[in-house]
Amino acid sequence: MQDKKPGFIARMRSSMAANIIGAIVMILCVLGVLTSAISLASFTEAFKKEYSTTTYHIADTATTLINGDHLEAYLEGGESEEYLRTRRFLENYCKKISVSIIYVIMVDRSDYGSFTSIFNHVNNSVDNTSYTEWELGYKRATSDEEYRRKYKAIYEEGALYETIYSTNTTGNIHPHITTIVPVKDTAGDVAGLLCIQRPIRELRDARRPYLLTIAVSTFMVALLASMLFAFYFRSRYAMPIVRVSDEATRFAKENTKGEPLGRISRFAEIGNLAVSIDTMETDMVNHIEELMRATAEKGRIDTELSLANTIQENSIPNEFPAFPDRSEFDIYAAMTPARAVGGDFYNFFLIDDDHLAIIIGDVSGKGIPAALFMMVTNILISDRTQLGKTPHEILAEVNDIICVRNTAEMFVTVWLGILEISTGKLTAANAGHEYPAVKDPDGSYELFMDRHGFVIGGMDSVTYQEYEMHLEPGSRLFLYTDGVPEATASDGRMFGTDRMLAALNRDPEGPPETALKNVRAAVDGFVQDAEQFDDLTMLCLEYKG
Amino acid sequence: MLNINKVAENETMVFELEGRLDTVTAPELEEALKESLEGVTQLTLDFEKLEYISSAGLRVLLATQKQMSEQGEMKVVHVNESIMEILEVTGFTEILTIE
Incomplete structure (x- = not known):
């Protein structure tokens, strides 16, 4: 029967090389994940900035189609000739630039808690949505605090534009970006707000291949680095130590001179260890031989002396x-x-x-x-x-x-x-x-x-x-x-x-x-x-x- | 234990011995004498503090006496009673000059 050898897992656990290489691979993996996350975050940030700027320009261009001085009049006078013409312009514009919704509202400036719709055009085909268009004069409460704050920023603080990202969406509402720009009258005051809702599918679509590229390349580099390190570590550190360890184990068992290890490593600690093992083996073997020789010699002398003692005793x-x-x-x-x-x-x-x-x-x-x-x-x-x-x-x-x-x-x-x-x-x-x-x-x-x-x-x-x-x-x-x-x-x-x-x-x-x-x-x-x-x-x- | 105190003056040499001159210490005295007897014509062995002398010590005395007979004189001084008894028993009193 052969001696029962420890299993693969147990051997790896107690192997110095496997442990060190494992730790290095782990560190490289963590580093890879971290790098991917950071670059993805900065990519997203840059993308969002670019996207919101573009959307702003779209919205700003749309405001030129609207006469800010007449918004009040549209509300009071219903769908006049001019109103309908403006609405057609907006609809065409909306179709050309692929936005989901374009709308113009007047916000109740007492608390920004509600607004009244002036224009509203929905283009559900753009993002496969199912919005319905608001009638002229449709009133509703402001969606949430964020909208309220941004409305206020444009009306009161003269903000050029505001952007709201809706990325955590469910059901029929898809991730989108809403950009709000002021519609000004001839006096330069804010008469209403023009809002554009654009899908940010592009962001998601762009992020996916980007993440894939980053992750794959990082992991490839990590894998390659790990393999190179493992190879280097094995040949430079692990193998010499394993050889010294094997030789010491063999010597402890057999007590015979083995093949000298020589200077098996250019690192002083390992090299000296190997040389010391060689020296120790030589000394030990010589010592053992000397001891055996001396013991045999002593045995021979003891035998001779014992015989001499008998001869002397019998001479008298x-x-x-x-x-x-x-x-x-x-x-x-x-x-x-x-x-x-x-x-x-x-x-x-x-x-x-x-x-x-x-x-x-x-x-x-x-x-x-x-x-x-x-x-x-x-x-x-x-x-x-x-x-x-x-x-x-x-x-x-x-x-x-x-x-x-x-x-x-x-x-x-x-x-x-x-x-x-x-x-x-x-x-x-x-x-x-x-x-x-x-x-x-x-x-x-x-x-x-x-x-x-x-x-x-x-x-x-x-x-x-x-x-x-x-x-x-x-x-x-x-x-x-x-x-x-x-x-x-x-x-x-x-x-x-x-x-x-x-x-x-x-x-x-x-x-x-x-x-x-x-x-x-x-x-x-x-x-x-x-x-x-x-x-x-x-x-x-x-x-x- | 044997202490050997050597006092040399030109061709005269005095060895003061202290302790036991036995199998273990006799080779020390033999070595010390061998090193310093060259050219010495007057050798004095002072036994005042010597406690014991064994046959191995007597052997050194005999060898030294023989060598000194060829190159000069040797005498033994301050011999105590117990050592004198050993010298008498072994007949060494007849070949040594004892004062």
């Missing part, structure tokens, strides 16, 4: 009890590197049935360099010890061997002892190592301040001195590296040998394993959650005799 005896068939002594040891591998070591083995060798050492530094150095030292010392040499000979020889190529200036402290199991005689030499702790039968653990030589690997041709001590049955010997006394709590205090001796003396008669566990527990309690900083190694021998 680590199964206890170590000598289950020997009842004369018991031995227990533990090494805990601060890192995966360490520079501490211990070793013990039987040289022959009666001689047990015990070695403990501490290489300067930590980690892989110290571990390599430790492996070499342990093998060199163990080999020579197996050959039956004495401790001081062994240390001096190993020191000379190591010093030959020791350009890294590494060194190692070593305590080496050989126990004659049958007698309890212990022969030992100390190359810069920590003082051993010794417990006599029924006594407590105390530091044994033995004679010290220089560390191994520091300087060649160093000699080491040997010493002997006698272990009575029940005696214990505790050896350790500086990781024990120098275990550091988070506040900087060090564990020290006093705390170590106190831990040992909690159960001085216990087996070697208990001694180690007590010291370890005391160290852990002391440093709390501070990081183990140095390798930590302990060895304890119980001589049973």
Whole structure:
């Protein structure tokens, strides 16, 4: 199944380009309507002005046909010869110039509320109307206030002419214009009014094509402008942004390098955005690759270190009890590197049935360099010890061997002892190592301040001195590296040998394993959650005799 | 933390050390010494304010002692009790000139 895509309408609604283009089209449409309306209004105004002026001239010409001095007489004397002649002139004139009605009235000048008809000629064929002609002397009320006002303007204010538009008409009355001009007597006074009613069909007829032309041309221009703008906007703004947006979406999903966008727009904002996206993609992809490479590398190193740790652990005896068939002594040891591998070591083995060798050492530094150095030292010392040499000979020889190529200036402290199991005689030499702790039968653990030589690997041709001590049955010997006394709590205090001796003396008669566990527990309690900083190694021998 | 204060006068140089000289800080001292030991015939290491020295610090002492033996003299002064104990245990008292 394909993902359900949003409908066309929804897509258009959320599309930036569609929204902006839509808004522009809307603005252009409104502008078009406004332009059409304004030009139509001014067209109508000009047309009306022209039309009323023309009508005025028609009416003004008609007045010359009428003798203003005789109007009163017509009313009093009825349809005289002269009256009929004048009426014929008017009728002919009316026919020639296509006006609907031409009439002459005398208005009651007391309130202009009524008037009396003198001449009235209707030409219904002009505008398809159905007016009836008024008789001479026909009296009627003025149509409305507007007529009354205009009559008054001509009679009293000397207006040249007045025009009334009747555009909102119904039924048989069609839109028309009524122009009123004065009929003057020889004294120049207004004797009556001549009115002409003309259809303004022409206005309507002229307006329609005009409006159509204006509207169509405006909408065509608006449409064209919209299309041009849409095209311009799409190619210049929308498409670059869409491409940036698509690329960013794709990158967020796939996290792989795509086709670079480049400078896809000459507008700084969009162009910079595209370039930034390209740069970001490159950086991100490089970063991801680097991260993956580093992770793989770290995994490889972790595997190697784990293997190295196993090799190192198995290079020294680590199964206890170590000598289950020997009842004369018991031995227990533990090494805990601060890192995966360490520079501490211990070793013990039987040289022959009666001689047990015990070695403990501490290489300067930590980690892989110290571990390599430790492996070499342990093998060199163990080999020579197996050959039956004495401790001081062994240390001096190993020191000379190591010093030959020791350009890294590494060194190692070593305590080496050989126990004659049958007698309890212990022969030992100390190359810069920590003082051993010794417990006599029924006594407590105390530091044994033995004679010290220089560390191994520091300087060649160093000699080491040997010493002997006698272990009575029940005696214990505790050896350790500086990781024990120098275990550091988070506040900087060090564990020290006093705390170590106190831990040992909690159960001085216990087996070697208990001694180690007590010291370890005391160290852990002391440093709390501070990081183990140095390798930590302990060895304890119980001589049973 | 280790503060190294270097006082140089012609071919005599004094390094006053303050704090802990351990795995973390020993490389700093080694670097500082490497930079300034050229042509120095008299080197003095002042341990008055040094609180602790680890095997990594001893390594730097050993290397420096070896270099100074070839070009002049080196001495260590104002060694406190706990550091003296470390120097004795490791046998460094036998190769260093301590005053």
